[in-house]
Amino acid sequence: MQAKFDNIAEYWCLLERGKGDDQMFKWAFLMFGVDISGGTNVIFQIALRLKKQGISVTFITEKRVERNQVSWNPIYESFDDHIFWKTYDEVKNEYFDVAIATYWKTFYSLYRVNAQAYTYFVQSIESRFYPSEEINLRNFVDKTYEPQIGVVTEAKWIKEYLANHYNHDAEYVRNGINKEYFNNNGISLKKRNQGKLRVLIEGPVNIAFKNVPGAIEACKSAEIEDVWLLTASDVKKYKDVNETFNKLPINRVSEIYRSCDVIVKLSYVEGMFGPPLEMFHCGGTAIVYNITGHDEYIQHEYNSLVAPVGDQQKVVEYLQNLKSQPALVETLKVNALQTAQKWPDWEETVVLYIKAMENAAKKCQVSQEELSDFSRYTVDLYERENTHKKGKWD
Template identity: 35%
Template sequence: MHNIILKLKFVFSILKRDGLCSFLRKMTKSLKNKQGNGIANKLFIEQWFRGEGKLENLYGKHEYNSVKDTHIAFIIPGTGISGGIAVVLKHANLLKAKGYNITLLSQDGNTRIDWFPNQEALIIPFDEWNKLKLINICIATSWTTAPFLSVIESDRKIYFVQSDERRFDIKDTHTINIIEATYKMKCEFMTEALWLQRWLKEEFGHNAHYVPNGIDLDIFHKTNPMEPKSEKPRILIEGAIDVPFKGMDDAYSAIKDLDCEIWIVSNNGKPKKGWRYDKFFESVPFEKMKEIYSSCDIFLKMSRVEGFFGPPMEAMACGCAVVVGKVTGYEEYIEHEKNALVVEMGDIDAAKKSVERLIKDKELKEKLIHNGYATVKNWNWEHSNKLLEELINKK
């Protein structure tokens, strides 16, 4: 990568001469794999950061005529299993069902997403965006997609911020500076959590439109267990094992010595050497998660960074009693002692005691489960999507 950076001036001259789409296609084709997409995207982001693109005023206006005439393009960083991508897909497919013209531009070049149920929105490689007819609204969905708002031709440009990505265990100061620069962009902002809305206002002065996440109760609901439960309580921990801020080490450490069954779900990384567990599931499609949640008694989540914090809500919908670490986004819907037990972030001993408490106190466990069901009924995607429509149709 160091040698590539040394050649930036030469690459940028090609970029300026041929245009972004031509450049991305040439880079991808020359490397003939996903690495081409990744390097091309990194080079453009570097150019954007070093140049004046990050200072450009991207505010625009779309004169709304009709739903059918509104073309909305979402830029997504990839097509792999991800909670953030799932949120975008849900919004995109709801808008498509209402008659909007929807396109997803994938930075990894893939055009299929099979893991998300009822996915019907058109997906095309990002470098083919200029083949599209007029884009009315272009929505960036992560820091790696935001700089491209400066070159994609559209009436309005919106940055959908799903977390403070500077906190994602990034050791490279330069990358953190680029991420921060995207939050200083002069465009419209939207976000999924009240803490993110406050943070964007306090640190960057943005009045971000609040579009909270929802839960699809057709996908997440109580089912029969995948296999009969034993006398031992069954504890579920979920998260990317190889992503430290997802807190899977803490979650496992809290329950490893308990007399219980341990089920683990991870979309990035396998259980570490020495971990004991009864079931391990990897890269689980969304519609299958309800079967896993419904097979377990207690759900423990110890993330250190979250945006909206969706998995505990999914677990509630499927009948789990929930224990969580206090993380950004938990206060959107979680209430200590009412629908979950909440411990301080990283407090392994408190998490262990909370799980033990639920194992012993059946009445408390049933209260949390009952109130969890009541909670999820207040968070539906249709309401969330209507709030997005208000932003889309803003004059």
């Protein structure tokens, strides 16, 4: 086991010069799950490129991850190669340069990992995932932002939020995109029909804040004749949808995008959502709500149409406009593709991500023991306050 330095900045400087205990950085990503999701894909895309930069990656989970669980992602090909998959029990005697919480629930397990520094990769303000009446749970999630560990985020609004509410100087790095998969030159499942609008709805059907049923209802109200659904939910057919595609591996998702003209993504909460950007790369446009993070790349009436959050009638109006104005659709598509061409790929982004994580690690002001005390106390308090509820928080 490596010796622990009192001065984190000194430790990282030594590693950068190749004079530390190890010549290679050892990163640990704490994962709550590995099912299909945009946030999980972001972490996997980063991890796949870290090895090329001289970084060893270990994914840590409660239960052992089997290879077939990640068959939806390119990381499947590197499962037993350059990336390690271990449980918390299996890393008890290991030591990492940095341990990274990737979701609020994993924050409360950071103390279980031996590391020189602790950081938090924040992809959204996750208390917003839960209904407003779940006050105790939302407060419990927000508690994870209090300790002064280093933070990296993918959205400007999150950086500003954490600075204003928790005094965090978070590192900001835009997500990249896999341009090998997402481009306008590959195959499509079915050719687009000139003059006939084909709409894609994307997202899990059973997560309220993703609002997939609302998007489908808007298409029905606008009398859209050709509606496709791309979902990670276990459904084969869905009401008022012409075609349903579920749990596709990521290398096949672009075939769906290239077949459709517009993606209607009406989430109520996002960090920096990826599907509209992926759609841009594949030659389509988007209709979205003006939620936090949309302005990272979406511009109203330039590459997309943006409605106020919850304004279903405005979405219906936009759909009717696109249906009746093929020239408008084409203009938005052209501009969306120009936006996509300027967006960085993962190879460019991961270099910035490494530097951001190094900076975040140097900002960590909390020890493993302090994290343990904070986590145990906060979890215990929450569970005592909610003993009457079934299932608790896990």
